[in-house]
Amino acid sequence: MSMLIxxxxxxxxxxxxxxxVNPATEEVLGVAPDGTADDAxxxxxxxxxxxxxTSWSTDPDFRRRCLVQLQDALRKQAxxxxxxxxxxxxxxxxxxxxxxxxxxxxxxxxxxDLLEHYPFERELPVKDxxxxxxxxxxxxxxxxxxxxxxxxxxxxxxxxxxxxAALAAGCTVVLxxxxxxPWSATELGRVVAEHTDIPPGVFNxxxxxxxxxxxxxxxxxxxDHVTFTGSTATGRRVMxxxxxxxxxxxxxxxxKSAAIVLDDADLAAAVGSVVFGVxxxxxxxxxxLTRLLxxxxxxAEAEELAVATLAGxxxxxxxxxxxxxxxxxxxxQRDRVLSYYDLGRAEARLLAGGGAPPGRxxxxxxxxxxxxxxxxxxxxxxVFGPVLAIIPYSSEEEAIAIADGTPYGLSAGVFxxxxxxxxxxxxxxxxxxVGVNGAQWFDPESPFGGYKQSGVGREWGTEGxxxxxxxxxxxxx
Numbered sequence: 001m002s003m004l005i006x007x008x009x010x011x012x013x014x015x016x017x018x019x020x021v022n023p024a025t026e027e028v029l030g031v032a033p034d035g036t037a038d039d040a041x042x043x044x045x046x047x048x049x050x051x052x053x054t055s056w057s058t059d060p061d062f063r064r065r066c067l068v069q070l071q072d073a074l075r076k077q078a079x080x081x082x083x084x085x086x087x088x089x090x091x092x093x094x095x096x097x098x099x100x101x102x103x104x105x106x107x108x109x110x111x112x113d114l115l116e117h118y119p120f121e122r123e124l125p126v127k128d129x130x131x132x133x134x135x136x137x138x139x140x141x142x143x144x145x146x147x148x149x150x151x152x153x154x155x156x157x158x159x160x161x162x163x164x165a166a167l168a169a170g171c172t173v174v175l176x177x178x179x180x181x182p183w184s185a186t187e188l189g190r191v192v193a194e195h196t197d198i199p200p201g202v203f204n205x206x207x208x209x210x211x212x213x214x215x216x217x218x219x220x221x222x223x224d225h226v227t228f229t230g231s232t233a234t235g236r237r238v239m240x241x242x243x244x245x246x247x248x249x250x251x252x253x254x255x256k257s258a259a260i261v262l263d264d265a266d267l268a269a270a271v272g273s274v275v276f277g278v279x280x281x282x283x284x285x286x287x288x289l290t291r292l293l294x295x296x297x298x299x300a301e302a303e304e305l306a307v308a309t310l311a312g313x314x315x316x317x318x319x320x321x322x323x324x325x326x327x328x329x330x331x332x333q334r335d336r337v338l339s340y341y342d343l344g345r346a347e348a349r350l351l352a353g354g355g356a357p358p359g360r361x362x363x364x365x366x367x368x369x370x371x372x373x374x375x376x377x378x379x380x381x382x383v384f385g386p387v388l389a390i391i392p393y394s395s396e397e398e399a400i401a402i403a404d405g406t407p408y409g410l411s412a413g414v415f416x417x418x419x420x421x422x423x424x425x426x427x428x429x430x431x432x433x434v435g436v437n438g439a440q441w442f443d444p445e446s447p448f449g450g451y452k453q454s455g456v457g458r459e460w461g462t463e464g465x466x467x468x469x470x471x472x473x474x475x476x477x
Contacts, residue, residue: 044222414436
């Protein structure tokens with residue numbers, strides 16, 4: 001596996017490499033180049049030069065053609081990439097048929113189609129300004145050099161989401177994937193180099209295990225925009241590193257999303273969908289509904305339904321198409337999740353799970369806790385594992401207060417037999433996305449992002465393109 005820098009597939013400048021480990025077996029799959037600070041600077045220099053000297057930033061038709069080439073090539077090589085992403089991330093095969101691979105490749109059509117008609121220029125009405133008739137043109141132009149820093153949970157999706165938006169806008173990109181999932185990114189770099197007309201330096205891939213190299217990509221003066229997905233704690237550091245040079249930032253951060261089940265809801269449908277969802281990919285998703293808010297009067301019924309649903313969740317070998325849950329990404333993450341299970345035993349009532357199976361692989365049991373205090377750590381902190389906190393409430397107002405009572409505001413769900421009632425609650429929640437009665441907002445036409453400490457900016461939608469565009473006004477007589 002190689003990095004892509006200035007159009008060349010290369011190793012690290014000092015020959016360094018780091019291991020890529022299969023989380024389902026703990027076996028070493030191989031290695032990835034351990035990029036250095038010199039490699040990072042070379043990639044940034046290439047991106048700056050490509051932005052200044054090629055037509056990439058000024059020719060949307062060319063960009064569109066290259067994105068079509070990229071999509072076509074990824075579709076042809078999807079099975080090869082599928083095997084890689086299952087092996088290095090532990091994601092179940094079934095998720096690669098949706099959000100891990102096939103879906104993101106299809107999602108490229110969103111920006112391909114948008115480039116056909118997006119108005120990069122518009123005219124304002126002629127107006128007398130200081131006594132002179134004035135015509136004004138408002139232009140949207142590429143922001144410049146973008147560094148895209150992605151996590152390990154949905155690597156193909158996030159690499160493509162960030163790269164496609166920035167590239168469609170006319171920016172040049174340096175992509176740095178998580179060291180736990182480097183091959184998802186190096187494969188993308190190889191496809192760009194071998195199957196598209198994207199000019200050298202427009203798209204670069206830098207793999208590294210070095211925190212210092214990653215930090216360089218958030219602070220270097222050549223960088224105009226940083227787009228990052230990861231924890232809120234790391235997001236704060238990214239924002240601080242970008243501040244001295246006033247870089248633009250797009251941050252998609254943590255979540256502790258709540259599902260509010262109102263007293264008139266179909267409880268079985270609501271509980272079933274939430275329990276299933278929190279187990280997908282071992283709960284390693286920032287938007288998962290990890291708090292289930294149910295009326296106190298229906299708590300016992302909700303617990304019974306949750307336990308029954310959990311008992312039917314298929315999990316284990318991620319290569320088995322019937323499983324929806326494989327391992328968590330690493331021994332460190334497994335130990336972190338288990339520490340929250342221990343915390344839950346002290347703070348709440350364990351209904352099911354709460355441990356780890358014997359044998360190899362970083363597996364944990366899907367787990368349910370009930371009677372969780374809304375102010376407890378289990379209800380306030382993002383676990384990033386397959387654990388659901390069931391929280392009883394006494395009134396609709398209390399449910400809304402509990403749902404909004406964390407530092408996060410990424411997603412939510414509302415369940416009710418009365419759709420207008422559910423919509424009233426949804427409109428009051430301070431979150432970037434809300435699903436009513438299990439409806440899915442996850443689609444490239446839907447802007448996605450968070451309120452509060454869940455992030456800044458939006459991905460997808462028209463807004464996802466505009467996040468990477470500057471606005472210029474030109475006046476003339």
